Amino acid sequence: MSKKQTLVVIGNGMVGHNFLENLVASDIRDNYDIVTFCEEERPAYDRVHLTEFFSGKTAEDLSMVSDGFFDANNIKIHIGDKAVSIDKANKFVTSAKGVAISYDKLILATGSYAFVPPIQGHDRENCFVYRTIEDLEALTEAAKAAKVGAVVGGGLLGLEAAKALKDLNLKTNVVQFSSRLMSAQLDTGGADMLAAKIEALDISVLPSKNTRKIVDGTECKHKMEFADGTSLETDIVLYSAGIRPRDEIARISGIEVGTRGGIVINDQCKTSDPDIYAIGECAVWNEETFGLVAPGYNMGRVVVADLQGQEAQFAGADMSTKLKLNGVDVASIGDAHGNADGSLIYTYQNGADEIYKSLVVSADKKKLLGAVLVGDASGYGALSQYYLNAIDLPEHPDSLIIPSRSDESVGLGPDALPDSAQICSCFDVTKGQICSAVENGCHTMPALKDETKAATGCGGCTALLKSVLDCELEKSGFEVNTDICEHFAYTRQDLYNLMMVNEIKSFNDFLKQHGQGVGCEVCRQAIGSILASYWNEYVLSDQQMSVQDTNDTFLANMQKDGTYSVVPRMTGGEVTPEGLIAIGQIAKKYNLYTKVTGGQRVDLFGARLDQLPPIWKELIDAGFESGHAYGKSLRTVKSCVGSTWCRFGVDDSVGLAVALENRYKGLRAPHKIKFAVSGCTRECAEAQGKDIGIIATEGGWNLYVCGNGGMKPRHADLFATDLDKETLIKYIDRVLAFYVRTADRLQRTSVWMENMEGGLDYLKSVVIDDKLDICADLETHMQNVVDTYQCEWKTTIEDEDKLKRFRHFVNSDETDENILFVEERGQIRPANEDERELALAEEV
Amino acid sequence: MSNWIDICAVTDLQADSGVCALVEGKQIAIFYFAKDNAVYAIDNYDPFGKVHVLSRGLIGDIKGEPMVSSPLYKQHFSLKTGQCFDDESVKNTVYAIRIENKRVEISLEG
Numbered sequence: 001m002s003k004k005q006t007l008v009v010i011g012n013g014m015v016g017h018n019f020l021e022n023l024v025a026s027d028i029r030d031n032y033d034i035v036t037f038c039e040e041e042r043p044a045y046d047r048v049h050l051t052e053f054f055s056g057k058t059a060e061d062l063s064m065v066s067d068g069f070f071d072a073n074n075i076k077i078h079i080g081d082k083a084v085s086i087d088k089a090n091k092f093v094t095s096a097k098g099v100a101i102s103y104d105k106l107i108l109a110t111g112s113y114a115f116v117p118p119i120q121g122h123d124r125e126n127c128f129v130y131r132t133i134e135d136l137e138a139l140t141e142a143a144k145a146a147k148v149g150a151v152v153g154g155g156l157l158g159l160e161a162a163k164a165l166k167d168l169n170l171k172t173n174v175v176q177f178s179s180r181l182m183s184a185q186l187d188t189g190g191a192d193m194l195a196a197k198i199e200a201l202d203i204s205v206l207p208s209k210n211t212r213k214i215v216d217g218t219e220c221k222h223k224m225e226f227a228d229g230t231s232l233e234t235d236i237v238l239y240s241a242g243i244r245p246r247d248e249i250a251r252i253s254g255i256e257v258g259t260r261g262g263i264v265i266n267d268q269c270k271t272s273d274p275d276i277y278a279i280g281e282c283a284v285w286n287e288e289t290f291g292l293v294a295p296g297y298n299m300g301r302v303v304v305a306d307l308q309g310q311e312a313q314f315a316g317a318d319m320s321t322k323l324k325l326n327g328v329d330v331a332s333i334g335d336a337h338g339n340a341d342g343s344l345i346y347t348y349q350n351g352a353d354e355i356y357k358s359l360v361v362s363a364d365k366k367k368l369l370g371a372v373l374v375g376d377a378s379g380y381g382a383l384s385q386y387y388l389n390a391i392d393l394p395e396h397p398d399s400l401i402i403p404s405r406s407d408e409s410v411g412l413g414p415d416a417l418p419d420s421a422q423i424c425s426c427f428d429v430t431k432g433q434i435c436s437a438v439e440n441g442c443h444t445m446p447a448l449k450d451e452t453k454a455a456t457g458c459g460g461c462t463a464l465l466k467s468v469l470d471c472e473l474e475k476s477g478f479e480v481n482t483d484i485c486e487h488f489a490y491t492r493q494d495l496y497n498l499m500m501v502n503e504i505k506s507f508n509d510f511l512k513q514h515g516q517g518v519g520c521e522v523c524r525q526a527i528g529s530i531l532a533s534y535w536n537e538y539v540l541s542d543q544q545m546s547v548q549d550t551n552d553t554f555l556a557n558m559q560k561d562g563t564y565s566v567v568p569r570m571t572g573g574e575v576t577p578e579g580l581i582a583i584g585q586i587a588k589k590y591n592l593y594t595k596v597t598g599g600q601r602v603d604l605f606g607a608r609l610d611q612l613p614p615i616w617k618e619l620i621d622a623g624f625e626s627g628h629a630y631g632k633s634l635r636t637v638k639s640c641v642g643s644t645w646c647r648f649g650v651d652d653s654v655g656l657a658v659a660l661e662n663r664y665k666g667l668r669a670p671h672k673i674k675f676a677v678s679g680c681t682r683e684c685a686e687a688q689g690k691d692i693g694i695i696a697t698e699g700g701w702n703l704y705v706c707g708n709g710g711m712k713p714r715h716a717d718l719f720a721t722d723l724d725k726e727t728l729i730k731y732i733d734r735v736l737a738f739y740v741r742t743a744d745r746l747q748r749t750s751v752w753m754e755n756m757e758g759g760l761d762y763l764k765s766v767v768i769d770d771k772l773d774i775c776a777d778l779e780t781h782m783q784n785v786v787d788t789y790q791c792e793w794k795t796t797i798e799d800e801d802k803l804k805r806f807r808h809f810v811n812s813d814e815t816d817e818n819i820l821f822v823e824e825r826g827q828i829r830p831a832n833e834d835e836r837e838l839a840l841a842e843e844v
Numbered sequence: 845m846s847n848w849i850d851i852c853a854v855t856d857l858q859a860d861s862g863v864c865a866l867v868e869g870k871q872i873a874i875f876y877f878a879k880d881n882a883v884y885a886i887d888n889y890d891p892f893g894k895v896h897v898l899s900r901g902l903i904g905d906i907k908g909e910p911m912v913s914s915p916l917y918k919q920h921f922s923l924k925t926g927q928c929f930d931d932e933s934v935k936n937t938v939y940a941i942r943i944e945n946k947r948v949e950i951s952l953e954g
Contacts, residue, residue, distance in 0.1 A: 486906070486907065487904070487905075508879075517904070517905045517908060518860075518877060518879070518903070518904050518905045518910070519904040519905070520902070520904030520905065520906065520911070520913065520920075521901070521902035521904060521913035521918060523904075524902050524904060525902065542859070545858065545859075545861060546858070546859060546860035546861045546902075546903075547902075549902065549915075550897075550900050550901065550902070550915035553861070553900065554900070558897070558900070558915055558916065560893065560895070560916065561895050562893070562895040562896060562897040562916075609900075804856075805858065808864060809864055809865060809866040809871075810851070810852050810856050810857075810863040810864065810865050810874070811851050811852050811856075811865050811866060811867075812865075812866040814866060816871070816896055818871075818895065818896055819895075833894070
């Protein structure tokens, strides 16, 4: 017999779901049978990033529910069913579909709805709100036949929505009631600067417009008539005029609601009924509602603690925000308007660079009360710490917003923060928690993020997290040394820049000009790779030979027994029967172990050093060329058969894979690079687990970047959609050249991306928007590599001098007699130690 | 007096890299530091990988001491003493080696 109580959660949005996750992770999980209602047809998804639906993210991508979550945690979810009433006296909930469930504890997480101003004609056709995936789907459909769009509301969401309209190729207008954009968060100066920047993106901003009615238009579907006598013609109207708490279930069930709406809660997030809690945007605490997810998550944590019998209270929330709107950095902290008595305001305005910053400080200039940053939000981390932790300001507070023209740093060192300082507001991670994670061995950003979850939500605290990490490492005696080795006091990227600026072409010149000693395996290999990736000279030329790692030196992969494996290139995984027969014959002749690799080609193992040239002579005669399996370089471009054969194929994935492999073959990089091309969204080539992945769509090619299988799998990021082949290649050229130039040694693209400040958005701004003005240079770089390609094995077997290197002994034609194979499953394998001893004993 | 054995010409060596010689049945790795015109000889056997491959490792120095790094698992061995830098208990055998009249000579005697 179950003694369990029943806990019901109404609403499976971001906050409701986060609550469930916290609940099932807690020790009271087994005390409850858990039931949840979800009015929408799909469970929780990431509404904060809803706009990314337009840049190609699917509903699945936005989902916040891990596979099998509800089943695995034994949670009963009623999808597409709305809870409509609560019987407090008898403690049960009734749904629209007639389900009635008794509860012991009830959590209301009903969220909010988009407010639609009650203007005449507000419900005409093609008038939308911006709240759910269904809203976005309807909007997308309507946009196909539209030219002009208008967003009503110039707040945060309104500007997001404007970007969505712009992405749908509509001439976009932002119509706002107030005189300035983001009036809740920004002061006049900041709003003006933001408006200028938004206008520069070809989005019209119409301030102080009070829409009276919407009627038939002449040019467009609608005409919006404003109180000042002006009007605007538009095909689509998108309301984003704020949100209102969804409190109707509380109202009809006799639960107290606030004077301006919202379900009233106390510090424990309890409503007027002690067994009913409310969390998130539906709740009102201290006459305040919270339209961000972080406070909602926080309320959920308070409820879990309360259920556990622990003392916890919700104490309000910091509504500071930092975001990128259409590529414009905007941040607001605390009281941006200077409402407090006697507060003082500092302003910095830079018209040339379109930067605006203001500070609101207390009358004694000791404490920060608020701040606005537009165009450059880099100071957000430090400023919000001053604000949240009431840290004393420096003597001249304006030094925090005036650009530093000297080397003197005025930022707030992480050392100045108390342990209680909240670094990550999304997951409520304090500096103290981060410090103890560092102490326990998390010495890299990825490890720290994994352990603490910090910087894995909005990512706004990434830079601050990094500075706390560096500071802690330094304090505990770890030298934060980015030198690649004792011979060069530079990072790989420094060396790359030095090479380009000084046109250095050899390791010895590098050593002479910038290094000391004679080098080591680290700097030799790194510089060998740098030189090869830029100048693309023959890797075994006299001046490059000594810096190649073993595999590159002998153009083959050394295996554990000192023999090598040989991999001929099969572009796109294509091979003719004649080619296969030739490989089979060669493998047979030299008694090589043969295995098909994950990269859709054949690997031949067990070749002695001295056998490599004759094997390659035969492979080249049969039409093969080097597969570069030995290099930190492009390996393979995997593909499915695509539209040529497949019933479902949308485009010719093999053809593209072959073209791409031929283009980038031989490209040396900080680490190996793998591509894949899938001919349709079934994704048989597994492109989303590759450094560069491409998937055919009806509209062209979707490009994914920085994925990885292997040790730490990473799902690739969708970089651009529906590209034609020319643009696709242009973007890949740029991404790869930028990776080659800026990554650390032996850093895969996935880790490169994880460590990149600004992440995917930054990479897009460099590659697509040419923010650094280097795209032409990157393309030239890549074209040069393409134009100077050579099959290294072909060059090598034609050079008698180079072939001398492949003798096992410099003074004898004998071969290494210590290599010993045994047979297994019809092929050779290296003998293990016991077998080796046995063989030696027999010889004696 | 040491008994010097002729191995090869200096021009048979690879600048800033290694080759392997067969000397009285022993595999010996020979490294040539071109700038200093210096040569070093160490047993070609890698005590960690248990195979004969050291001649194919990258060379350099650790705080000024010439070394070779194993091509298999990257342990470093001093070319002056054979001492492994990464594991105190492991020491490889080094041999006397010299350049005489543009020829490379090795002595197997201590």
